[in-house]
Amino acid sequence: MAEKPFICGALEGFYGRPWRQDQRLQLFQWLKDWDGMNTYMYAPKDDLYHRSQWRDLYPNNNLNELKELIQSCQKNELGFIYSIAPGLDITYSSEYEWNRLVDKIEQIQNIGCQQFAILFDDIPSKLSDKDEQVYSSFAEAQANITNRLFDYFSDSNILFCPTVYCGQMANYDVSGNKYLIELGDQLNSNIGFFWTGPEVVSKDISVESIKELRRVIKRKPILWDNLHANDYDIRQIFFGPYMGRSLELKDELSGILSNPNCQFWANYNPLRTLSQYQITETDWCPKQAYTESSNEWIQYFGNTNISEEEIQLLGDCFYAPGSMGDIGIQMVESIQFIMNHPPEEWDSHCNTFKSFEKTLNSLCEKLMATTNRDLLYDFYLPLWELREETEFVSKWIEWKQSSKGEFISPELVPRRQGILYDIQKIVHKD
Numbered sequence: 328m329a330e331k332p333f334i335c336g337a338l339e340g341f342y343g344r345p346w347r348q349d350q351r352l353q354l355f356q357w358l359k360d361w362d363g364m365n366t367y368m369y370a371p372k373d374d375l376y377h378r379s380q381w382r383d384l385y386p387n388n389n390l391n392e393l394k395e396l397i398q399s400c401q402k403n404e405l406g407f408i409y410s411i412a413p414g415l416d417i418t419y420s421s422e423y424e425w426n427r428l429v430d431k432i433e434q435i436q437n438i439g440c441q442q443f444a445i446l447f448d449d450i451p452s453k454l455s456d457k458d459e460q461v462y463s464s465f466a467e468a469q470a471n472i473t474n475r476l477f478d479y480f481s482d483s484n485i486l487f488c489p490t491v492y493c494g495q496m497a498n499y500d501v502s503g504n505k506y507l508i509e510l511g512d513q514l515n516s517n518i519g520f521f522w523t524g525p526e527v528v529s530k531d532i533s534v535e536s537i538k539e540l541r542r543v544i545k546r547k548p549i550l551w552d553n554l555h556a557n558d559y560d561i562r563q564i565f566f567g568p569y570m571g572r573s574l575e576l577k578d579e580l581s582g583i584l585s586n587p588n589c590q591f592w593a594n595y596n597p598l599r600t601l602s603q604y605q606i607t608e609t610d611w612c613p614k615q616a617y618t619e620s621s622n623e624w625i626q627y628f629g630n631t632n633i634s635e636e637e638i639q640l641l642g643d644c645f646y647a648p649g650s651m652g653d654i655g656i657q658m659v660e661s662i663q664f665i666m667n668h669p670p671e672e673w674d675s676h677c678n679t680f681k682s683f684e685k686t687l688n689s690l691c692e693k694l695m696a697t698t699n700r701d702l703l704y705d706f707y708l709p710l711w712e713l714r715e716e717t718e719f720v721s722k723w724i725e726w727k728q729s730s731k732g733e734f735i736s737p738e739l740v741p742r743r744q745g746i747l748y749d750i751q752k753i754v755h756k757d
Contacts, residue, residue: 334582363605466509567646629699
């Protein structure tokens with residue numbers, strides 16, 4: 328059998344408010360315009376009919392929205408994958424449950440969808456008493472129902488997301504994980520297999536780690552890439568490039584779908600640079616791709632006065648998990664130096680800080696006047712928090728240079744309070 332085309336694109340698979348219909352249509356236009364991108368997967372965790380109420384058919388208004396998405400993907404020559412996540416409470420051995428699952432998929436098939444995914448991520452990892460009488464293991468139950476779907480919907484493409492979907496969940500022993508070994512033996516080899524890498528959010532993914540997985544699951548996996556995901560902490564936001572994956576990694580995969588920021592307008596750079604990664608054959612440079620993408624990104628900010636310097640500052644400060652761009656690194660280093668040395672030693676560090684503060688304030692003022700209000704609201708929380716902290720440092724510098732009295736905090740609002748922060752102070756002392 329000929330190898331299936333490499334799938335690459337966006338996966339709306341996060342927890343939280345799903346994207347709006349108009350945002351998805353904007354996404355499809357981007358994917359169409361970018362070489363290397365060919366797929367969108369519908370999997371918002373908080374679509375009730377996708378997960379919590381998976382047995383229920385979509386009401387007409389919701390179904391019409393899905394139909395519009397499918398038709399838009401077809402018009403833009405993009406693959407549309409509909410996913411269903413019954414794992415929270417399905418009884419695998421029940422024919423009633425099987426019929427509900429088939430009815431639901433047929434409903435979506437009848438509006439034009441030909442690609443489906445069944446997801447068993449983030450669910451209880453123990454079979455019900457009834458299922459334990461039928462199946463010897465969790466893997467057997469999941470493989471059985473997924474294989475039945477593959478056979479029943481023989482004219483459709485079927486993908487599968489396991490419960491153990493990263494190396495961390497296998498206790499970093501992928502080759503010895505019984506669940507994965509059983510799936511490799513029992514799941515039809517034509518069924519696609521999702522994997523997030525060594526971690527749920529993998530900063531780096533090595534070629535060898537995927538080769539090890541391939542030997543166990545007996546197929547090339549599809550990367551469910553959470554590199555830019557932020558649903559685990561929406562105070563974070565990531566504008567940086569696709570990174571931490573070598574070009575050789577693509578040879579070990581059958582596809583890459585990025586599950587990015589919850590905030591739609593934050594995802595231009597993450598997805599644009601994924602498209603550049605996909606079509607690049609040699610000399611992949613995430614930093615260069617990021618710079619080019621950021622310059623394109625400006626057109627969506629709704630204010631033609633915003634400069635490339637300001638866009639670069641925004642992206643460098645909110646880059647990727649555990650990393651910053653050059654401007655962010657320089658800023659943190661300068662503040663660190665200023666706070667730990669006397670004013671007479673500050674020199675260039677103080678100039679770096681003041682330049683940063685000026686550019687940041689200018690960006691915030693221009694964003695307040697943007698006509699793309701959705702973009703403003705997507706960025707508001709992390710950007711204004713950065714501005715507040717910068718203002719605090721600025722006032723501290725003024726006080727230190729004046730050598731007068733005690734420092735009085737310029738904060739107009741108190742530090743965060745409440746049960747969450749009290750618990751964090753106890754639990755995370757370091």
